[in-house]
Amino acid sequence: MTVTEYNDSVDQFSDNLYRFVLKNIKDSDKAKDIVQDTYLKFWEKKDSVDVKKIKPYLFTTAYHTLIDVVRREKKQGSFDDVKEESYSTKAEYSDLQEILHKAIEQLPEDQKAVILLRDYEGYAYDEIAEITKMTESQVKVYIFRGRKFLKNYLGSVEALI
Amino acid sequence: MSLITRNNYEAYLLDYVEETLSPELVAELMLFLEQHLDLKEVLEDFEIHTLVPKETVAFDKSALKKEAGLITLVNYEDFIIAEVEGINTPEKSTALYLFLEQNPEKQEEFVTYQKTTLVAPTIIFEGKKSLKKKEGVIVPMYWWYSSAAAVVIILFSLNMFNRNEQVYFPIADREEVNFKNDAFEESVIKDKIILEEKLPTVEEIARSDKKPKNKLEKNLKKNTLNSLPVKEEVKGLTQYTNIPKEKIKIESDTAVIQNQNQKRSITIEEENLYAENNVIITYEDEILDNGTLNLVKRKMTKLELVRAAVKHQMNGNLDKGKEKILFALNSKPLNFLKKRNRKE
CATH class of the missing domain: 1.10.1740 (Rna Polymerase Sigma Factor; Chain: A)
Structure with a gap:
């Protein structure tokens, strides 16, 4: 190289x-x-x-x-x-994204990492598996569990609003 | 002799209850129990406490079983997530939308799932410049020797020609001076060097008709012209003679310069070290410009770098002129002087 x-x-x-x-x-x-x-x-x-x-x-x-x-x-x-410092970012989230980003902080480390790789970087399951050294089915399980958590979190927030 | 004893009869009893004992051993066990009536109760306990399943427990296996392509109220979430993930086959997608039509109360859930995809924010990593590598050839430098020599020669050039007293090394005398040169990595320094350009030697400057480029050259020319030795080959040795043809004495590898009232020795090694160090270094220095790091090209001779290092160290502000210090300190010039001082 x-x-x-x-x-x-x-x-x-x-x-x-x-x-x-x-x-x-x-x-x-x-x-x-x-x-x-x-x-x-x-x-x-x-x-x-x-x-x-x-x-x-x-x-x-x-x-x-x-x-x-x-x-x-x-x-x-x-x-x-x-401490959750106000790190340098130019991001301006919509309300929904703000809620989602708060929700993802509550996920276990493994689930958070695979969802970020999936959503931010658009990696396929096999690629995430390669990166994280998990099996592909483990990655799927974490993503499915993570999505369920996020959906429930959104549901509870919407219910409050 | 009987196989069954008071120490092992439980094992035979267990086999007897589980009906795995051979007829011969059953007979022997019965005989043993007749001979040891106190142990007969144990056999009765074995029979009483045998567990017999009274009822069958039914497990709902339907939750584990899969039905190909069929979406149910149990597994519909998997299909919804797979749809959001974009991994459903067209058939499964069609089946899911059909399911949602038939179960409108689940449509809201589907919409919520669709919202769970994170949108990546734009975050800029501001340290890219520090990660990048320079292209092109990097000139290797031997800092230990060259910059140490630079210090020696600076002090020579400033003191030797016009003073009668012993040459004084103020830095070398300060044993408490502690340079943190170990903190700098040589590779970092090498990466910053762009160009090394050799300057004329003392002799060349002195002999040159050109106007001196800087103060250092001016001083050198002024100081050297009066005392510059002229090389002559005599009896296989390099002999130095002053321009006014004043004879000098040769002592081993040391040339002695006669300069009016002053007598001072310069070793050939020192002259060579000066020649090695009379070099302009072009390097990249980092400066802060409105909070942003910028790389600018700077030029300095090795001698000047060492001077800057000494100056900043003595003033106690090592952060100032960090690059210069980084160049100079890595060469451990003062360590060199300290060693020299100890020897003396």
């Missing part, structure tokens, strides 16, 4: 990668670190990564780094205490 191809991958995927990580851990500094780590690992392995599989490679690496960070934080007991 050439330096140009590597730099192109930064332009093409770093925003998506950052968004994916940020939505999972809600901490912009940690999210930036994970993206940095991911690209560092990618640079080290650049010659062994298939050019056509750069994006899955980046997401796989970022996902597992993310899981490591989350586990470490949980072990240290500080992850739950991480």
Whole structure:
């Protein structure tokens, strides 16, 4: 892989990668670190990564780094205490999307990650399975459970309104 | 001798109750129990406490069974989610819409499911520049030697020609100075270097007719012209003679320069180190412009970089001119001086 191809991958995927990580851990500094780590690992392995599989490679690496960070934080007991800071985003959600994004925060880590990969990045089940190292049927189960949760959450909110 | 004893009779009893004991052993067990009447009660207990299923429990297997293509009130949500996910076959989609027509109370649920798809917000990662790599050839540099030498030569150039007293290394004397050069990675520095351009040596500057480009050259020219040795090959050794043809003494590999009232030794090694360090480095420096990081090209000689490092270190503001310090400190010039000082 050439330096140009590597730099192109930064332009093409770093925003998506950052968004994916940020939505999972809600901490912009940690999210930036994970993206940095991911690209560092990618640079080290650049010659062994298939050019056509750069994006899955980046997401796989970022996902597992993310899981490591989350586990470490949980072990240290500080992850739950991480404040929900107002991270830099240009997003302007509609009311529905705001509710949905609040709802997804309540999903277990695995379900949240697969739904974000599915909805944000449009990955197929087999691709998500490859990234998360789950089986395809596990991915389906998590997505189905996640959707059910989101639907119930929306239903309860609409009932309140 | 009987196989059955007071220690193992329970095992034979169990086999007897479960009717797996051979006729011979049954006979032997009966004989044993006749001989040990106190154990006969155990056999009766075995018979009394045998569990017999009194009723059959029916399990609703319909919840587990699948009916191909048939949407029911039990599984309709799976079909709805699959529809939202876009993985239903045309036949299943048709069946689902038919089901929803027949069960209008489920249509609202279907609409809610359709709303569960997240729309990705636009979030910009602002650190792209730091992730990118430079293209082109990176000039390798040997910082340990070259920049350490730069410090030595600066001090020489400033002090040696016009002073009678011993050359003084103020930084070297300060043992408490603690440079945090380990924090910088050499690769980071190398990536920032764009060009290395060799400058003329002291001798070349002194001999050149051109006007000095900067203060350093001006000083060098001024100081050197009066004392510049001229190389001559004598008896296989490089001998230096001043321009006014003043003779100098050769001591091993050291050339001694006679300069009016001053006598000062410069080793050939030091001269070589100066030549290595009289180099302009073009590098990229990061500056903050309205909160945004910009890379700008800067030029400095190695000597100037070391000077900047020394200046900022002494002022205690290491963050200032970080790039310069990063260049200079990585070369551990002061460590070099410290070692030299210890030796002395």
